Amino acid sequence: MSKKNCVLAVGTVLLALPPGSAEAVRIDYTIDAGVEHNDNVTLVDGAPVSQNILRTGLGFLATEDTSALQLRVEGRAEYRNHEDDLYSDGVEGELGALANWFAIPDRLSITAENRLELQAINPFAEDTPDNRQQVNVFSIGPNLYFMRGSTFQGQLEMRYIDSRAEETEEFNSQRIGLAARAFKEFDESRRASINVQSQDVDFDDDAFARDHRRDDLFARYEHGFNILSLSLDAGWSRVSFDDGDHHSAPLLRAGLTWRPSERSRFSLDVVDQYSDAATTFLGGVQAPGGIPTSVLIGTDIITAAVYEERSATAGYTYLGDATTFGASAYARRLDYIDAVDPDEDREGVALDLGRTLRPTLSLGLHYSSERIRYDLVDGRFHTTRYGLALSKQWSRRWSSSLAVEHNRWKNPVLGSDVDQTLIYLSIAYSNH
Structure with missing residues (x-):
């Protein structure tokens, strides 16, 4: 299951470390504990159940960046103790790991990746503790390099990929890429490439999923200016199922980043490609982050089906001395090849504002809204979250926080309109 693969990924990372390199790995962590008051823990439309929950968490980030090893492992484990037997006490966690070890300098490297997260079992039901499952995708394989160091270079890759879901067993598969x-x-700012890649997918249960192969051929161009950078992938994809069915479509990925000043950045990403839940899931490992402060619950449908994804994401960030601000908006359309899964449209926005009130006191505000429409459902799912957090730094390592968040769910399947307010008071110790 997912926990087994999580341990396997961490073990692989440790085995990849060259002798004596463990001392060079930087490990930052935060230990926190607190009490949460939830005024609607069962997320019902009427007669809400209020509950206090004791929470204890450990978040960590391990990094190393040398000529022989690039390593990044970030994760969080959180134990929740409910004050009654309405929900079972237990541990929830997430983990993202990426390691690249050059076994033979400039010739051969080994890459290992792992992503473990919580996802909904039933995306059409409310986010309660009994509607969550651990989902894990693990990948490992070699990279062989040719003519490394010249202006023209070649690279061969092979990957073994294992995907597991705690409850949605149709997701479970092994892949060879x-x-x-x-x-x-x-020159230093311009780079182009030709890419040919293939992935053979073998599902554990053929009764609910079709084994297939996906082939991609595309060209990539990257150009980095002083204040502007862009990347473009353009090509063709083909999905061939073992039963003889096949589908083809163009592949397009484009990214644009504009930095008008040292403090501001605008970004735009556009995608049109074939994908599936496991591929998208593992792709999240590439995005760098910090020490996780909470265990996030995903809302994607965990399925074996292949879909065509069309999406656009725009964002803006500002990093000032006392003020930080971030805004993003996205639209995403998924068209499933198999009719058993409903096509979906998603649109969302998110806003974050941080302000330093005093040298040891800071305030954070956040707001997000997401709408999801499934072709087989009349109406839209709508989730809204907003809140604030007041943080106090008592010393270099000790801090405390008071967070208040209000959530609202509109569910057309259940015909419900649910509100929930969370109040969380915590104290934390960090080694950095």
């Missing part, structure tokens, strides 16, 4: 890439560097 192969890729060949040729790179051309024109």
